[in-house]
Amino acid sequence: MNDSYLDYGAVDLQTRASTASPHELVVMLFDGLLDELARLRGHLEARHFESKGHSIDRCLNILDGLDAALDPDSGGAVVQDLSRLYRYCSQQLCNVSVTLSQDTLDEVAHLLDELRDGWQQVGSRP
Template identity: 55%
Template sequence: MYQEDTYDSYRMVDLESRVAAASPYDLVLVLFDGLLDELERMRGHIEAKRYLEKGRSVEKCVNILNGLSSALDFDSGGDVVTGLARLYDYMIYRLTDVSVTLSLEGVDEVVGLLRELREGWEGVRDARR
């Protein structure tokens, strides 16, 4: 347990330093990266049959997705924002299903969607520079 606590402390310091130096576009990428990391941990928990930890990972992922969704600007974002909201909702739905079915394919699907979304967001950030 000590190693996990040390790792979590390191991750928190790393996250705090990344957030402090981030632009709004980079903050979204930080959240995407954190979500991808947690999805990988979830996969490992499912494979190792650590169901309590899997549940915690699902909860963290859903919380990040809800945070991303709640930050969307529906007033000025148009169809893009509506599409993002639907995508976040779908990912939450899939992770809720994964929590019950323990489907690694479901985890992989969410990872694939998120990687594609992250790549697009990097393009938006780079175009704004």
Template identity: 55%
Template sequence: MSTYHLNETYDSYRSVDLEARAAAASPYQLVLVLFDGLLDELARARGHIQAKRYEHKGRSLEKCLNILNGLSSALDYDNGGELVHELARLYDYCIYRLSDVSVTLSLEGLDEVEKLLGTLREGWDAVNAKRG
């Protein structure tokens, strides 16, 4: 079995797993599922950059950008106050950095985005834990 076929099979499994987790999730848990998928895809993009699989890198980063755009568009600007505006700016910054990474192949840029999003994910996890 080729590496390509194994990757394709794994991607199919991940897609089904993600759909099942999303269907059973509360709104807070759904954000965590999205963050987990985003962080996982960032790790895959890193592997693609390191292995010089640039077409795969492009697809991974496109998935990341789509998730970030989805998270940003789901923000409640009317009722969220300053925190929502700060989150929107942070998502926009991550989108900007990932767009730059796509061109420059900068692992440092990828590190920065992973760190920022990892910190946000921890914050959402804490919010979810407090809500029970």
């Protein structure tokens, strides 16, 4: 891919992030995570194992960031449940790294897509 295109994408992302609300930032992280999961699927199908490893690392980093952003003092049980779900997804992605299971990847992608939609709905409330 062209470096200019990648540079433009990075600038666009920085611009959107600088003006985003906290909920919009979380949705942006989920969008990036879901995009990377799609890339991971392609790497698994093509048997590009080095690229697969990089994609899994990126996904784990985003999940760690989402988990770290949770506020356990003000979120109560919801935050604890989200944290457990993020950790579960991380564990499943580690399993995908070893087993190359498309079914496990599908499960993780489905869970995270549902969470993304939930965050999107929370952010769109007046």
